[in-house]
Amino acid sequence: MKTRKKQELFQKYLSGQASDKEVDLLMRLIDEGGTDDLGPQAEIIWNESHLFPQMEVEVTERLTNRIAASLDQMKEQNLPKTLRVMPYWLRVAAVLVPVAVFSVVFYLIKGKETSLVANEQVETITYVEKINPKGQKSTIILSDGSVVTLNADSKLVYQERFEGKERKVTLEGEAFFDVTKDPSRPFIIETEQLITRVLGTSFTVRAYPNAEGVKVAVATGKVSVEKAGGKKSGNDGETLVLVPGEMGVFEKLHRTLNKESFDERDLFEWKEGLIYFENAEFGEVLERLEQWYGVSIKVEKRISLEKDFSGAYKNKPLELVLEGLAFVYDFEYEIKSKTVRIY
Numbered sequence: 356m357k358t359r360k361k362q363e364l365f366q367k368y369l370s371g372q373a374s375d376k377e378v379d380l381l382m383r384l385i386d387e388g389g390t391d392d393l394g395p396q397a398e399i400i401w402n403e404s405h406l407f408p409q410m411e412v413e414v415t416e417r418l419t420n421r422i423a424a425s426l427d428q429m430k431e432q433n434l435p436k437t438l439r440v441m442p443y444w445l446r447v448a449a450v451l452v453p454v455a456v457f458s459v460v461f462y463l464i465k466g467k468e469t470s471l472v473a474n475e476q477v478e479t480i481t482y483v484e485k486i487n488p489k490g491q492k493s494t495i496i497l498s499d500g501s502v503v504t505l506n507a508d509s510k511l512v513y514q515e516r517f518e519g520k521e522r523k524v525t526l527e528g529e530a531f532f533d534v535t536k537d538p539s540r541p542f543i544i545e546t547e548q549l550i551t552r553v554l555g556t557s558f559t560v561r562a563y564p565n566a567e568g569v570k571v572a573v574a575t576g577k578v579s580v581e582k583a584g585g586k587k588s589g590n591d592g593e594t595l596v597l598v599p600g601e602m603g604v605f606e607k608l609h610r611t612l613n614k615e616s617f618d619e620r621d622l623f624e625w626k627e628g629l630i631y632f633e634n635a636e637f638g639e640v641l642e643r644l645e646q647w648y649g650v651s652i653k654v655e656k657r658i659s660l661e662k663d664f665s666g667a668y669k670n671k672p673l674e675l676v677l678e679g680l681a682f683v684y685d686f687e688y689e690i691k692s693k694t695v696r697i698y
Contacts, residue, residue, distance in 0.1 A: 358388075360384065361381065361384045361385070361388070364377050364378075364380060364381040364384070365381060480514055480515075480518055481514070481515040481516070482512055482513065482514055482515065483512070483513055483514075483515050484510065484511075484512045485505060485510065485511045485512075485513075486509075486510045487505050487506065487507050487508065487509050487510070487528070488507070488508065488649060489507050489508045489645055489646050489647075489648075489649040489650075490507055490646075490647065490648050490649015490650070491507055491649065492504065492505065492506055492507055492626070493505050495511065495513075497513060497517070497522070497524075498514070498515065498516045498517050499517055499522055499535050499537060499540075499542075500535040501522070501532065501533060501534045501535045501542065502532075502533045503524075503530050503531070503532055503533075504530060504531040504533075504626040505528070505529075505530045506528060506529035506530060506531075506625060506626075506646075507528075507646045507647060507649065508528055508563070508646040509526070509527065509528020509529050509530060509563075510526070510527045510528055511524060511525070511526055511530060512524065512525040512526075513525075517540070519540075520539070520540055521540055521541050521542075521543055522537070522540050522541070522542045522543065523542075523543040523544075523545065524542075524543070524544055524545070525544075525545045525546075526544055526545070526546050526560055526562055527546065527547070527562065527563075527564060528561075528562065528563055529559065529560065529561040529562070529563065529625075530559070530560055531557070531558070531559045531623065531625075531626050532544065532553075532556075532557060532558055532559075532560065533557045534553050534554075534555050534556055534557065534576075535555060536554060536555025537554065537555065538554055538555075541553065541554055542554065542555075544560055545583065546560065546562035546569055546583065547562065547564070547569075547583065548562065548569045548582065548583055548605050548607060549562070549569050549571065549580050549581065549582060549583055549603070549605050549612075550580070550581050550582075550583050551571050551578060551579070551580045552578070552579045552580075552581075553576060553577070553578050553579070554576070554577075555576060556573065556574075556575050556576020556577060556578055557573075557574040557575045557576065558571060558572060558573045558574055558575075558576075558578050558597075559571070559572045559574070559622045559623060561622070565642075566607075567606065567607060567608065568604050568605055568606045568607055569604070569605040569607070570602055570603070570604050570605075570617070570622065571597065571602060571603045572601075572602040572617050572622040572623070573597045573598060573599050573600070573601055573602070574599060574619075574623060575599055576599070577596060577597070577598055578596070578597045578603075579594060579595070579596050579597075580594070580595050580597065580603040580605075580612070581593065581594040581595070581612075582605065582610070582612060593612050595612060595613075595614060597614070600616070601614055601615075601616070602614065602615050602616065602617040602622070603615075618631070618633060620667060621633065624669075627669070628669050628670040629667060629668070629669040629670075630643065630644075630647050630667070630668050630669075630671075630676070631666075631667045631668075632664050632665055632666050632667070633665050634663040634664075634665055635663060635664050635665070636660065636663060636664075637658055637660055637662075637664065637684060638660075640664050640680065641654070644673065644676060644677075644695075648673045649693065650673065650690075650693050650694065650695050651693060651694050651695070652694075652695040652697065653694065653695070653696050653697065654697045655696060655697060655698040656686050656697060656698050658684050658686065658697075659684065659685075662683055662684065664679075664680065664683055664684075666679050673690065673695070674690065677690075677695070686698065
């Protein structure tokens with residue numbers, strides 16, 4: 356019975372699962388009955404346990420101390436200091452304890468390295484997607500200090516914190532960018548049709564999906580625009596460099612990229628609450644009003660499209676703009692909640 360108990364305790368000892376009381380009991384049983392009954396079983400238990408990594412350093416120290424104490428005892432008794440006369444359990448332990456200690460240290464180091472690798476693998480770049488519905492504008496401050504005024508019915512995707520050698524965002528709709536200067540990291544705006552690159556400047560990009568073209572108008576600094584995709588997508592890699600007062604216009608139908616002049620009231624002052632029309636077609640006006648005020652406009656009357664519409668309204672209610680339209684195009688209107696009925 357004691358032999359079985361001793362073997363069980365020895366196995367728990369080697370696996371690092373023995374309590375202090377169980378360790379004391381094991382040592383008492385060894386002192387009383389020796390180690391012959393452990394015999395080769397001790398080595399088998401050790402080899403089959405496969406628990407080196409789970410051994411606590413404290414357990415290993417206790418085992419080492421026990422060996423040292425036994426060796427001291429042998430010296431006091433003037434016994435030969437050869438492994439030939441050592442108790443079998445001491446011979447097994449003397450060989451295997453260094454292996455166990457090495458295994459514990461290796462496991463701890465390897466585990467730390469694995470943990471570091473795992474941390475590197477799960478480290479990801481976080482992207483933010485800001486979507487403005489119709490009738491809503493917003494101001495976004497990016498991690499580099501750049502300020503973006505995002506227009507209604509627009510979407511901006513950007514890194515929560517810019518990493519790497521460039522600062523890249525994706526735009527659908529319209530936004531005014533006031534970019535913090537950083538010569539080592541260009542600021543890049545990608546739209547479906549154009550790529551705009553700057554170092555530090557302010558400008559507007561208008562890239563609504565349903566519009567006939569994409570516009571990039573520069574307020575300050577210098578801006579480079581090129582067709583998205585370059586030669587890989589069949590584009591000719593044409594690039595324009597724009598300075599203040601210049602605008603690059605990409606025409607979707609013919610895939611042309613040209614410089615044009617522009618009216619600042621149209622491209623810049625929208626962020627100050629100004630909605631501006633200059634010789635705009637009736638359909639274009641209605642689309643802008645839907646975006647600006649967040650309404651749905653239903654036309655129930657045949658409208659003559661021979662006339663264009665011009666006007667500027669700063670922070671004015673929808674009713675006032677509709678009054679101007681009604682005078683030019685001769686119609687009545689009715690507003691119910693978010694729906695405008697023209698008849």
